[in-house]
Amino acid sequence: MTAFPSFDPERFLAHGLGGHTGLLGITHHAHGDDWVELALPYSETLIGDIASGVLASGPILSMMDMATSMAIWLKRGHFRPQATLDLRIDYLRPATPGKTVIGRGECYRITRSIAFIRGQAHDGDADDPLAHVAGTYMFLDMPGAEAKA
Amino acid sequence: MTLPPYAHLLGLSVEPGDGGAPVLLMPFSDDVLGRPGFLHGGAIGGLLEMAAIVALHTALESEGGGRIKPINVTVDYMRGGREKETRAQGIVTRLGTRVANVEATAWQDDSTKPIASARMNYLIVRDI
Numbered sequence: 001m002t003a004f005p006s007f008d009p010e011r012f013l014a015h016g017l018g019g020h021t022g023l024l025g026i027t028h029h030a031h032g033d034d035w036v037e038l039a040l041p042y043s044e045t046l047i048g049d050i051a052s053g054v055l056a057s058g059p060i061l062s063m064m065d066m067a068t069s070m071a072i073w074l075k076r077g078h079f080r081p082q083a084t085l086d087l088r089i090d091y092l093r094p095a096t097p098g099k100t101v102i103g104r105g106e107c108y109r110i111t112r113s114i115a116f117i118r119g120q121a122h123d124g125d126a127d128d129p130l131a132h133v134a135g136t137y138m139f140l141d142m143p144g145a146e147a148k149a
Numbered sequence: 150m151t152l153p154p155y156a157h158l159l160g161l162s163v164e165p166g167d168g169g170a171p172v173l174l175m176p177f178s179d180d181v182l183g184r185p186g187f188l189h190g191g192a193i194g195g196l197l198e199m200a201a202i203v204a205l206h207t208a209l210e211s212e213g214g215g216r217i218k219p220i221n222v223t224v225d226y227m228r229g230g231r232e233k234e235t236r237a238q239g240i241v242t243r244l245g246t247r248v249a250n251v252e253a254t255a256w257q258d259d260s261t262k263p264i265a266s267a268r269m270n271y272l273i274v275r276d277i
Contacts (some may be wrong), residue, residue, distance in 0.1 A: 018179055018182070019179055019180070019181075019182035019183060019189060020180060020181050020182060020183055020188075020189035020191060020192045021183075021189070023158065023180045023181075024191075044154060045154050045155070045157075045158050046154065046155050046158065047153055047154045047155060048153045048154075048155050049153060050151070050153055050154070055155075056153060056155035056156075056195065056198070056199075057195075057198055057219050057222065058155055058159075058191065058192075058194060058195025058196075058198050058199070059155065059191070059195070061191050061194040061195060061198070061222070061224070062189060062190075062191020062192065062194070062195065063191070064191075065189070065190045065191045065194070066191065081184065083226060083229060084190040084224075084226045085225070085226060086223060086224060086225045086226065087190070087194065087223070087224050087226075088221065088222070088223040088224075089221060089222050089223075090220070090221040091218075091219045091220060091221060091222075094218075
């Protein structure tokens with residue numbers, strides 16, 4: 001396995017990621033040693049409930065998957081391939097239509113093959129979260145791990 | 150039911166469910182790609198949630214209709230999603246007065262080899 005340079009989430013996202021992250025318009029907001037905050041701007045294309053204009057839960061799930069993944073790379077110090085094992089989201093309240101959603105992902109424990117993550121999402125007031133997530137990831141650079149992918 | 154804008158963003162279309170809830174088809178495109186060669190876990194999760202919502206609405210319609218609010222979702226990822234079309238179908242395991250339990254499964258070539266599954270709880274506000 002080649003050595004990867006240290007992981008910089010700002011540069012990683014500034015590259016203009018294509019794929020699903022690019023489709024949703026997700027951008028970097030802030031980061032620390034083991035956490036990342038991403039921003040999901042409100043867009044009418046992401047609406048899940050036409051009557052209320054509330055965002056679908058899928059884009060928030062995608063952002064939290066991304067934020068928590070990046071938190072692991074920050075804690076490990078470099079990018080390494082990994083696969084989501086499970087991700088649970090509690091939808092505490094609907095996102096406010098028109099507001100950007102901020103998603104904070106944190107990696108609070110790493111073992112030889114598994115990373116444990118948690119996070120919250122809010123739309124302006126971190127003390128009034130709209131979603132809470134918990135999950136696990138498996139590293140794919142471990143012996144025998146490739147069979148799963 | 151009419152699919153919301155987010156379902157159109159994922160390119161979802163509806164197929165008959167062969168006795169069960171309708172099946173949702175998500176075509177492969179760069180729009181649902183995560184790391185190179187694999188679907189984004191969020192796109193798979195979004196597809197599973199939409200399949201669950203469609204199943205729940207279908208079940209609710211037969212009992213007079215209503216609105217639903219997601220309480221939570223737990224997604225298990227079993228296999229990496231490859232660069233091909235993906236299908237998902239929900240099943241309402243319990244439709245109560247105020248709460249519904251729904252499961253959904255996503256697969257690619259073989260419905261007996263799921264790439265991911267989800268369990269969801271919804272609050273229900275019935276019309277009647």
